[in-house]
Amino acid sequence: MKTPRHSCLPQQNQVSRPSPFARLLCAVLSFVLPACSLVAARAESDPPPLRIGLVRLKGASTVQVACSVDFTVTDPRKNQTILTSTYLEPITVFARPEGMEIKKANGQSIKVSGIIHVVPNKQPDGLLTLSTPNRSFSQYRGALEVRRLSESALSLVNQIGLEDYLMGVLPPEMPDSFQPEALKAQAIAARTYAERYRGRHADSGYDVCDTVHCQVYTGSAAEKRNATRAVMDTTGLVARYDGKLIWAVYSADCGGRTQSGDDPAIGKAVAYLKSIPDRDGPDKPDYCSGNKSHTWTKIFAPRELEDLLNKKLKPALQGLKSIAFCEYYESGRVKRVEIVDGKGTRSITGFEFRHTCGTTIIRSAKMIVCTTEDGKICFEGKGFGHGVGMCQWGANGLAKDPHKFTYDQILKHYYPGITIEKLR
Numbered sequence: 001m002k003t004p005r006h007s008c009l010p011q012q013n014q015v016s017r018p019s020p021f022a023r024l025l026c027a028v029l030s031f032v033l034p035a036c037s038l039v040a041a042r043a044e045s046d047p048p049p050l051r052i053g054l055v056r057l058k059g060a061s062t063v064q065v066a067c068s069v070d071f072t073v074t075d076p077r078k079n080q081t082i083l084t085s086t087y088l089e090p091i092t093v094f095a096r097p098e099g100m101e102i103k104k105a106n107g108q109s110i111k112v113s114g115i116i117h118v119v120p121n122k123q124p125d126g127l128l129t130l131s132t133p134n135r136s137f138s139q140y141r142g143a144l145e146v147r148r149l150s151e152s153a154l155s156l157v158n159q160i161g162l163e164d165y166l167m168g169v170l171p172p173e174m175p176d177s178f179q180p181e182a183l184k185a186q187a188i189a190a191r192t193y194a195e196r197y198r199g200r201h202a203d204s205g206y207d208v209c210d211t212v213h214c215q216v217y218t219g220s221a222a223e224k225r226n227a228t229r230a231v232m233d234t235t236g237l238v239a240r241y242d243g244k245l246i247w248a249v250y251s252a253d254c255g256g257r258t259q260s261g262d263d264p265a266i267g268k269a270v271a272y273l274k275s276i277p278d279r280d281g282p283d284k285p286d287y288c289s290g291n292k293s294h295t296w297t298k299i300f301a302p303r304e305l306e307d308l309l310n311k312k313l314k315p316a317l318q319g320l321k322s323i324a325f326c327e328y329y330e331s332g333r334v335k336r337v338e339i340v341d342g343k344g345t346r347s348i349t350g351f352e353f354r355h356t357c358g359t360t361i362i363r364s365a366k367m368i369v370c371t372t373e374d375g376k377i378c379f380e381g382k383g384f385g386h387g388v389g390m391c392q393w394g395a396n397g398l399a400k401d402p403h404k405f406t407y408d409q410i411l412k413h414y415y416p417g418i419t420i421e422k423l424r
Contacts, residue, residue, distance in 0.1 A: 053206035060132035066090035170227035179399030183230035184407035254391035255383025265386035287397035
């Protein structure tokens with residue numbers, strides 16, 4: 001299909017990668033040595049376990065739980081053991097009008113009240129595998145809390161140590177192919193974020209959730225070697241400013257300049273979340289330019305954009321006439337958008353505009369709007385995400401030649417004035 005031409009017109013009135021014995025020995029050592037290091041690291045002084053709300057599994061009417069080792073089901077309210085099972089015998093938990101029902105593989109059925117804990121008998125080696133009607137396989141370290149929400153819905157909470165949690169966070173948050181120092185910086189940012197936000201969802205019975213609202217957490221099935229090594233190599237390290245844990249927010253690609261923390265996406269006007277250039281100078285490449293989609297273009301027919309906006313915009317537009325970007329932040333992100341339709345003019349924030357269109361469609365608020373020669377609306381932008389705090393693609397660029405930044409240098413670049421300390 002021929003690519004439409006989209007030279008920008010003025011913005012006014014726009015609808016804009018030895019021997020068999022030696023190989024075996026190396027393989028064994030590569031598994032055993034990291035495991036030993038991890039156990040030693042855990043022994044130092046672990047913080048209390050985190051409670052992770054498995055929001056992606058929330059509301060399931062039933063969950064099947066299997067384990068890689070023998071396990072025990074308890075009633076935490078009565079401090080009683082309900083049943084024990086072997087790794088060969090999964091259980092299925094059902095939400096019922098009067099409570100919950102647990103069925104073993106041998107057909108045995110037990111009625112319980114509104115909450116149970118499923119705990120592997122050998123931690124941290126035991127892995128729990130969960131299956132629900134909507135998700136066939138999810139695997140987690142730690143323990144599982146199952147709580148009845150209603151007669152047809154369950155809530156699932158993973159109780160897990162901080163370092164084990166991070167091994168399930170890094171792979172979905174940063175590519176495992178990234179430079180080791182970038183992965184270490186990500187591990188520290190993610191650890192700081194988790195501790196700072198501990199208790200964020202206390203009203204729902206857990207600390208943080210497993211989605212982008214907190215940090216994406218996919219459990220042990222997604223663990224990657226390089227990410228795990230980064231977690232182990234930075235065990236217990238966090239970022240602080242004036243002695244306090246920082247709001248360690250991050251995004252994929254800042255587009256060449258980070259956004260200050262007072263953006264509505266974050267709402268944290270703090271000294272270490274400033275807008276800073278992510279390059280060596282005006283004519284130098286962005287540190288994050290290694291991202292293949294660092295620059296992007298999105299083109300809409302006017303009616304197509306109107307229909308997209310009307311999925312969320314209230315009141316609905318009636319005959320889109322023009323879109324103009326009227327104010328910008330220092331970072332180059334759109335601050336205010338004016339939309340003109342058949343009923344008049346309305347003003348919304350750049351944050352609202354991006355989220356109304358969809359954050360994977362309009363990848364960043366760092367953009368301009370123009371019209372194509374055939375009257376379509378064209379958005380040309382840089383970056384992906386809100387742009388506040390650490391830029392992940394920028395961190396990877398800084399870890400490479402010629403900069404060769406270490407993890408602490410990366411973090412201090414994106415969060416000026418911080419210190420890297422042991423969690424206490």
